[in-house]
Amino acid sequence: MTRASRLASALGQLAILIVCDVACDASPPNLDVTSPKVLSVVPSDGAVGVAPNAEVTVCLDQAMDPSTVSSTDVVLSREDGHLVAALSTTVSLSADGGCISVSPWSALAPSSHYRLELEKGLLSASGVEISSKAVQFTSSFTTLGPPAQTAMLIPTDGMLNAPLNLSQVLLSFSAPVTLVDAGAPFSLTPVGGVASLSSDGQLVSAPFPGASSGTVISLALSSELVDPSGQTPLTGGALGFTMGGCPENGPPSLGQGLVVARDRDALVSFAVDRPSLCGALVQDPACPDAGSLSSAAECQAPYDPCQSSLLCLCTVPLVGLCPGDLIEATPSATGFDGEVGTAASIAFSASPALPGLVLTEVKAGPKGSAFVEVQNRTNGPLELLGLSLADCGLSLGCSSQKTTQSFGSFGSFGAGTGSTTLASNGYALLVDPAFDASSAPIGALLLAPQAQASLLSLSTTHAQSLALFSPDFSAVVSSYDGSVLPQTGVSLERIDPATADPAPRNWSLSTAAGGTPGACNSVTAGVLCDASPP
Numbered sequence: 001m002t003r004a005s006r007l008a009s010a011l012g013q014l015a016i017l018i019v020c021d022v023a024c025d026a027s028p029p030n031l032d033v034t035s036p037k038v039l040s041v042v043p044s045d046g047a048v049g050v051a052p053n054a055e056v057t058v059c060l061d062q063a064m065d066p067s068t069v070s071s072t073d074v075v076l077s078r079e080d081g082h083l084v085a086a087l088s089t090t091v092s093l094s095a096d097g098g099c100i101s102v103s104p105w106s107a108l109a110p111s112s113h114y115r116l117e118l119e120k121g122l123l124s125a126s127g128v129e130i131s132s133k134a135v136q137f138t139s140s141f142t143t144l145g146p147p148a149q150t151a152m153l154i155p156t157d158g159m160l161n162a163p164l165n166l167s168q169v170l171l172s173f174s175a176p177v178t179l180v181d182a183g184a185p186f187s188l189t190p191v192g193g194v195a196s197l198s199s200d201g202q203l204v205s206a207p208f209p210g211a212s213s214g215t216v217i218s219l220a221l222s223s224e225l226v227d228p229s230g231q232t233p234l235t236g237g238a239l240g241f242t243m244g245g246c247p248e249n250g251p252p253s254l255g256q257g258l259v260v261a262r263d264r265d266a267l268v269s270f271a272v273d274r275p276s277l278c279g280a281l282v283q284d285p286a287c288p289d290a291g292s293l294s295s296a297a298e299c300q301a302p303y304d305p306c307q308s309s310l311l312c313l314c315t316v317p318l319v320g321l322c323p324g325d326l327i328e329a330t331p332s333a334t335g336f337d338g339e340v341g342t343a344a345s346i347a348f349s350a351s352p353a354l355p356g357l358v359l360t361e362v363k364a365g366p367k368g369s370a371f372v373e374v375q376n377r378t379n380g381p382l383e384l385l386g387l388s389l390a391d392c393g394l395s396l397g398c399s400s401q402k403t404t405q406s407f408g409s410f411g412s413f414g415a416g417t418g419s420t421t422l423a424s425n426g427y428a429l430l431v432d433p434a435f436d437a438s439s440a441p442i443g444a445l446l447l448a449p450q451a452q453a454s455l456l457s458l459s460t461t462h463a464q465s466l467a468l469f470s471p472d473f474s475a476v477v478s479s480y481d482g483s484v485l486p487q488t489g490v491s492l493e494r495i496d497p498a499t500a501d502p503a504p505r506n507w508s509l510s511t512a513a514g515g516t517p518g519a520c521n522s523v524t525a526g527v528l529c530d531a532s533p534p
Helices: 003-024
Strands: 038-042 047-050 056-060 074-080 083-086 089-093 099-104 113-119 135-143 150-154 168-173 186-189 203-207 216-221 239-242 258-261 265-272 277-283 312-319 326-334 340-342 346-349 357-363 371-376 388-391 403-409 427-430 445-449 466-469 476-480 492-494 507-509
Touching: 056 113, 074 089, 074 099, 150 239, 168 216, 186 203, 258 346, 265 277, 265 326, 277 312, 312 326, 357 466, 357 476
Parallel strands: 047 135, 427 445
Antiparallel strands: 038 056, 056 099, 074 083, 074 113, 089 099, 113 135, 150 168, 168 203, 186 216, 216 239, 258 265, 265 312, 277 326, 326 340, 326 346, 357 371, 357 492, 371 427, 388 403, 388 466, 403 445, 466 476, 492 507
């Protein structure tokens, strides 16, 4: 073998050694090809009473690929009846890659159902899916309801001339409250007084021991006072009043009452000569649970017992009535001194049972987007041809209508299905003929004013009350009471569609951009969306 050939052979063997050193003896990488498993999720699946500011965290038994951890594949959604809406969130991964945190951009809505989904695009650091399904993992929870709020204070909160013969202090709440420990529900400073809680948990009263003119009385809630969800009631600020220089003289004087009745509820309105606690004694022999909801008299000016009498208006909801019954109501008003005045009894007849049609949402704005939403809360379909919508001008029970229009098929204007029959638990939108039908959910029933009229004007700046009238009934079927001032681009939503119209504080501004046309309201707990009529 020549020297050249020996050199070539040696170089060849060296090349083989080099290749084998790199490839032949290399061990395969230690890759975990098993599917990652969820170890825990907070809040836990099925949890209730979750705080609105909660962060959602899911931990797995493997590190996850950071490039696949995003709001696209880790989705937190709110479920409102038939509507599922994904939230805007910030999704982050822990330093060890094993835990994913989901932080909503805004507080979660109260009394609402939420769902966390890990989508198919989420992978482990080894590139392995949790499962082969499109949605790899699901967990859900329900948030706390809103806390109870103070609803009424007598004497009026901030009053500067409370009567010297004030007999008691009353404070009511929007929901029942309880004391978690022994003690008084509230305290009065500097006079003291032992407060007690009513049996239904919605009214706290304390005998007032008296105070001299000019004394500032402060009311402080007990820290042991909680609502059914365990939350402390909201007060909206400091509560209190200032003693004036004169007593009240005798019981309140009442004017004649006016009743506007439906089937199961009514409103009785009467004048009173001073701020008072308004009520009514209801007699409905067939319905022993019939009664009234106490309310404070509304006055247009501050009250001073040293001055002449002040005209105030009482509007008292009557509830639990029997449809078609002859009913008697006796208006009453309790003054700050504890004396009770009454007016002559009023007899009236409740209407026959009304259809379970509920006005659930109002959105003002351009003709192409404005709507009034109604829901059929009965167990069967309802025919809505000829349904009327009225602008009530804030009149009691829509007794003085500014504008009324009847509705028919939106399809006659070249869009929609042409149907006027609303399915059980379905939604219909009362809209202008120029409404953009593509903005409504697929299958939503659209109704437009008959005779090609424009939808009545819905204010974006002023309080406005609306009412529905069925073709078969002269009574108001359902209404919006004008209690919430509208805002441009924001719809007004009924909170609890199962509660009859006279119930106070049952409307709110929507928390969803553009409202929730054809779906459960953003301020309504999902469990209340499909139910029996009020």
